[in-house]
Amino acid sequence: MTFDWTGRSVLVTGGAGFIGSHLVELLVDAGADVTVVDLLCSGSAANLAAVADRITLHEADIRELDWREHLAADVIFHFAANAYVPPSVESPSFDYETNFAATFRLLETLREAKWPGRLVFASSAAVYGNAVRVPIAETDPTVPISPYGVGKLSAERYLNVYAQLYGLRMAAVRFFSAYGPRQRKQVVFDLLSKLDHDRTQLPIHGDGTQVRDFLYVLDAARSAMVVAADGELTGEVYNVGAGREYTIDTLAKSLCALLGLSPEFRYTGVNRPGDPEKLVVDIGRLESLGYRPEFELDDGLAEVVRWYDEVTGARW
Numbered sequence: 428m429t430f431d432w433t434g435r436s437v438l439v440t441g442g443a444g445f446i447g448s449h450l451v452e453l454l455v456d457a458g459a460d461v462t463v464v465d466l467l468c469s470g471s472a473a474n475l476a477a478v479a480d481r482i483t484l485h486e487a488d489i490r491e492l493d494w495r496e497h498l499a500a501d502v503i504f505h506f507a508a509n510a511y512v513p514p515s516v517e518s519p520s521f522d523y524e525t526n527f528a529a530t531f532r533l534l535e536t537l538r539e540a541k542w543p544g545r546l547v548f549a550s551s552a553a554v555y556g557n558a559v560r561v562p563i564a565e566t567d568p569t570v571p572i573s574p575y576g577v578g579k580l581s582a583e584r585y586l587n588v589y590a591q592l593y594g595l596r597m598a599a600v601r602f603f604s605a606y607g608p609r610q611r612k613q614v615v616f617d618l619l620s621k622l623d624h625d626r627t628q629l630p631i632h633g634d635g636t637q638v639r640d641f642l643y644v645l646d647a648a649r650s651a652m653v654v655a656a657d658g659e660l661t662g663e664v665y666n667v668g669a670g671r672e673y674t675i676d677t678l679a680k681s682l683c684a685l686l687g688l689s690p691e692f693r694y695t696g697v698n699r700p701g702d703p704e705k706l707v708v709d710i711g712r713l714e715s716l717g718y719r720p721e722f723e724l725d726d727g728l729a730e731v732v733r734w735y736d737e738v739t740g741a742r743w
């Protein structure tokens with residue numbers, strides 16, 4: 428990275444969350460002066476325990492925040508959000524207020540102030556909806572199929588227009604599914620907790636041949652720093668994934684090997700509704716900035732198991 432983070436004032440909204448807290452740790456390690464704004468709803472102060480005495484944590488709601496209080500930041504990572512699709516389907520207005528309206532107000536504040544800093548916005552693979560081809564590239568059609576996806580895409584588009592029209596230096600990262608310590612959802616955590624519950628058999632959706640990209644959380648967090656440091660920041664978007672293909676079967680087998688377990692795999696035979704057979708990502712644009720994922724699947728899984736054992740007391 429060509430950017431010196433030492434002494435930089437950095438605001439991380441959602442910094443107490445899963446990806447945000449790992450990002451905050453990386454920023455602190457790099458010498459940045461970090462302020463976190465987080466409502467501590469899905470995130471928690473415990474996620475920031477390792478750096479608690481080296482950051483400023485404001486418990487606040489971005490839906491009500493006066494963004495002018497944060498204009499002194501050199502860099503803003505805007506990660507606070509409803510981070511999942513189902514709540515957006517149950518309550519589109521909640522998702523709209525949190526993910527879109529709050530972001531729009533942030534952009535307006537930056538425009539009015541002619542803010543000179545750099546901003547990276549956490550967007551999502553959900554902007555693509557049902558992918559028309561794989562691997563998915565940034566230039567592929569964006570046809571979201573959930574309020575969550577529409578909100579992220581709308582925010583991205585405003586961000587692009589504000590960068591173009593008003594010269595604000597901003598970009599968006601489209602995270603594909605990340606996994607890692609502190610995540611209590613999604614496939615890696617699900618498999619681990621199922622195995623913890625019953626070590627003799629492991630239910631797997633579909634036939635295990637579904638192909639996915641597994642992005643380790645530290646690689647996800649680092650990608651946002653790479654974009655802030657070396658991205659064009661003219662409103663562009665970057666896919667963020669590991670750029671590798673694994674089947675769910677491979678994932679499950681790697682996890683079992685790590686735990687020393689050999690359960691019987693029980694395939695449900697049917698994919699969950701809306702679950703695509705293949706979801707892989709083209710990360711060429713991000714790689715052109717010098718980014719390379721650093722974590723192999725086995726290393727990332729070992730970190731998840733270590734964390735899981737620590738927080739649950741599980742012994743394998």
Ligand SMILES: NC(=O)c1ccc[n+]([C@@H]2O[C@H](COP(=O)([O-])OP(=O)(O)OC[C@H]3O[C@@H](n4cnc5c(N)ncnc54)[C@H](O)[C@@H]3O)[C@@H](O)[C@H]2O)c1
Binds near residue numbers: 443
């Ligand atoms: N985890 C993934 O695989 C993934 C994939 C695509 C996109 N993203 C995006 O990345 C970002 C981080 O996701 P995550 O997985 O770390 O989720 P997360 O839920 O762990 O983090 C979101 C953080 O935002 C905070 N927050 C929520 N509403 C808030 C509000 N109104 N005011 C202030 N803080 C609020 C939460 O407390 C939490 O700490 C989100 O914008 C999410 O949409 C994540």
